[in-house]
Amino acid sequence: MKKLVAIMLSAVLALSFTACSKQSAKAQMPNPFADCKTIEDAEKIAGFHVTAPDKIPEGYTQSIIQAIKDDLVQIIYKDGENEITFRQGKDSEGNGDISGDYNQYKEKNTIMTGDLKVLIRGNDGKVSNAVWTNGEHAFSITANPGETGLDKNVILSMIDSIR
Incomplete structure (x- = not known):
């Protein structure tokens, strides 16, 4: 028994x-991102005009465009296994960090490029994450964790090409 x-x-x-x-x-x-064929399609979903970088590091090509309704656009550029993610979103919370990057970095600095104050984070002199706002929108550029990061001048060139 x-x-x-x-x-x-x-x-x-x-x-x-x-x-x-x-x-x-x-x-x-559920995944909040909607896959888009074009940046214009993403703009319609997000509800704002996207100002993506004109300058992308050599070897990278636009691979994925996604949007979150009335909130954010994400563009992923790939070079083989390496990725750079650009995000632009509404800065409704006022914190400016829409990167979604929660990695811990050894180096964290605030730099000026033109009239923009940009927070950059990375390791060993390389930049893996940059975030900034222009008052209305928040922006970020994140190099995937598998990469050692990008040269600071490459990141600044990308940011300056957005204006």
Whole structure:
């Protein structure tokens, strides 16, 4: 009798674990990004004009364009496995960091380029993340973690080409 109770208890626990696993899988957050064919399509979704960089490092090509309704546009440039992500969004929260980059960096500096104050973060003299605002919009450029980062002048060239 004890064996039967133990087997039934084990079965109930296994079934309840499976049920809980399936429920948590259903509760995942949906992806807020909509894939777009063109920047114009992304602008319609986001509700603002996008000012993407004109200068992209050599070897990189525009690969993915995505938008979040009434909020943000993301453009991903690729060079093989390496990626640079440009984001432009409404600066409704006033913090200016829309990068989604939560990595810890050894170096963090604020620099001026023209009249823009840009926060750059990275390691070993290379920049992996740059964020700034122009009053109305927040911007970011992030080099993927697999890359060692970009030269500061490359990032500044990208930022200056947005104006």
